[in-house]
Amino acid sequence: EPEVTQTPSHQVTQMGQEVILRCVPISNHLYFYWYRQILGQKVEFLVSFYNNEISEKSEIFDDQFSVERPDGSNFTLKIRSTKLEDSAMYFCASSAWESSDNEQFFGPGTRLTVL
Amino acid sequence: LAKTTQPISMDSYEGQEVNITCSHNNIATNDYITWYQQFPSQGPRFIIQGYKTKVTNEVASLFIPADRKSSTLSLPRVSLSDTAVYYCLVGDRRTGGFKTIFGAGTRLFVKA
Numbered sequence: 001e002p003e004v005t006q007t008p009s010h011q012v013t014q015m016g017q018e019v020i021l022r023c024v025p026i027s028n029h030l031y032f033y034w035y036r037q038i039l040g041q042k043v044e045f046l047v048s049f050y051n052n053e054i055s056e057k058s059e060i061f062d063d064q065f066s067v068e069r070p071d072g073s074n075f076t077l078k079i080r081s082t083k084l085e086d087s088a089m090y091f092c093a094s095s096a097w098e099s100s101d102n103e104q105f106f107g108p109g110t111r112l113t114v115l
Numbered sequence: 116l117a118k119t120t121q122p123i124s125m126d127s128y129e130g131q132e133v134n135i136t137c138s139h140n141n142i143a144t145n146d147y148i149t150w151y152q153q154f155p156s157q158g159p160r161f162i163i164q165g166y167k168t169k170v171t172n173e174v175a176s177l178f179i180p181a182d183r184k185s186s187t188l189s190l191p192r193v194s195l196s197d198t199a200v201y202y203c204l205v206g207d208r209r210t211g212g213f214k215t216i217f218g219a220g221t222r223l224f225v226k227a
Contacts, residue, residue, distance in 0.1 A: 004158075033215065043159060043202070043217040091158040103149075104215065106158025 002026045004107035006092050012113045013082055021077045021110045023092030032075045033093040033104060034067065036060070043091070049075065082114045119203045124222040133190045135221050137203030140184045148179060148186045151202045153220070159202060163188070190223075198225045 005024045013019050025032050034046040047057040049067055066078045075094075079086055089111050093104040120138040127133045139148065147166050151159040163170055165177040165186070176189040190197060200220040 035217075042219050043153070045215050045217070048215075089156070093158065103161040103164070104159075106160065109156070109158055 002105075004092055004094055004105050006090075006107040006110050008110060009108065010111045010113070012115065015084055015114055016081050019079050019082055019112065021079075021090050021092075021112070023075045023077070023107055024073050025075055025092065025094030026096075026105055027073070029094035029096050029105070031055075031095045032067075032069070033095075034077045035091045035093065035106075036088040037091065037109075038088045046077070079112075082112075084114050087112055087114045119205055119218045121201075121203050121218060121221045123219065124224065126224050126226060127193055128226050129194055130192050133193050133197070133223060133225075135188045135190075135201055135203075135223070136185055137188070138185045139203070139205045142183050142205055146183075146205045148177065148183075149204045149206070150175070150177065150188045151204065151217070153200045153202065159217070162201075193223075193225045195225050195227060197223065199223060 004026055007022045011019055030050060032049040035043050036046055037043045044060060045058050046061045047067055048055040052069060064080045068076050070076065075092060077090060089109045091109045092107045095104045118141060121135065125135065147164055149164040150162040152162050153159040163172055163175050163177045165179055167179050167183060170177045178187045178189065188201060200222050202217050202220040204215060204217060206215065
């Protein structure tokens with residue numbers, strides 16, 4: 001069964017450093033998403049991406065964040081200058097067609113720890 | 116986006132049927148109701164989606180009354196492995212922008 005993969009599984013970084021979280025969505029999917037989940041809290045939407053551009057973004061997704069689909073398979077989330085409060089689990093998801101509640105397939109997540 | 120309200124937590128025993136109700140009083144005509152499940156340290160997983168009446172798949176059933184202001188996820192004969200957080204989401208399947216909002220969810224704890 002096809003699945004979304006994410007690397008690394010755990011990233012530790014120093015405050016102020018840039019990090020890039022990588023995702024490989026399911027191959028025939030066209031819609032891509034990033035979410036984050038601070039430990040013990042709910043899943044928070046960050047951004048959705050379609051046709052090489054951002055479709056929607058939340059208030060969390062400020063200028064420190066950017067997304068990119070550099071090639072036909074990867075989807076990345078970059079945090080330019082990490083803060084302590086960026087420590088969270090980051091989930092990538094993809095879906096096959098346009099709709100806010102069509103089935104989204106989530107990856108296993110990247111745990112980001114900012115020291 | 117319609118706001119959803121769910122119980123914060125529920126307890127059950129193995130083999131019982133569990134019903135989790137979600138309120139969405141401001142649901143719009145084009146909105147669908149979707150449920151996701153999340154285990155600790157994993158990403159959410161789609162369970163079921165519906166628009167009205169009843170939907171059933173191999174995992175769960177979803178009951179939606181005629182006014183669609185609430186919905187009930189029914190898990191038949193739960194096992195310990197069904198211990199998870201269950202999220203109810205409401206949104207328009209047809210909009211080009213898809214800002215998926217998860218609420219706090221319902222934490223289901225299944226006991227032996």
